[in-house]
Amino acid sequence: MKTNLIPAIRLTVVMLILTSVIYPLVVAGIAKLAPGGGKGVTVEAKGRVVGYALIGQKFTDDRYFNSRPSAVEYNAAGSAGSNKGPSNPDYLKMVQARIDTFLVHNPTVKKADIPAELVTASGSGLDPDLSPAAAKIQIARIAKVRSLPTERLTQLVDANTNGPLLGLFGPSTVNVLKLNVALDQLR
Structure with missing residues (x-):
């Protein structure tokens, strides 16, 4: 032993x-x-930290690009999805409510043109990015509210678009927090 x-x-x-x-x-x-x-990678505006670049934040004001919905209400302490499948009636009601809300705030957009990421939460519930298409579909609303030309907002989205990793892996993305900070800096 x-x-x-x-x-x-x-x-x-x-x-x-x-x-x-x-x-x-x-x-x-x-x-x-x-x-x-x-x-963590912080984002600063006017000399103060306004958030973290890798954690999604809630933007619902019509003056800003809206974020992807969150299943955890953007609480970084508990990352999670809803675990509801596409046939779940509660989930379908929630998605339909998001579609209806989006259409009210973006009347020039057709339902079929809404990117899925604007009405469905990500697996983590904290996705900080949108596709360039999801950002660009919001330009008409923001241009109207802020009295800015759509071309200028399109250029802003393009300037804040990150290509695939090493030009090969993954989709192009737009960080919503960084885009909205850049939007506030336009004059």
Whole structure:
């Protein structure tokens, strides 16, 4: 028994040090090399932090580009989807209500032209990005409310569009928070 117990205790102590001390220090060190130094990428406007670039925020005012709906009401403490399937009657009512609301605020848009991401929540409930099409479909509303030319808003969306990773992986996206900060800076 003694021949098995001592090596087991040694192995336990070594693994405890490896997994509880060394590994977390290595991960924290690597995180310091990431954008934002491991504390997240913040977005600033007028010298103050207005949010985090990688966490979705709620924008519903007609003066701004609307965000993707959130299943967790944009609470970053609990990322989650609704877990309701496309045949769930409650889910279908919720999506229809979002479509109706979108059409009221964007009367020039046809129901068939609404990108799905504007009426369905993402899997995390915190998606900070929209497709360029989802941003551009909102331009007419914002142009009217802000008395801005649509061409200028189209240029703004294009300037804030990020292409696929390495030009190959994933879709083009527009960060809604960064786009709305840039929108407020237009004069």
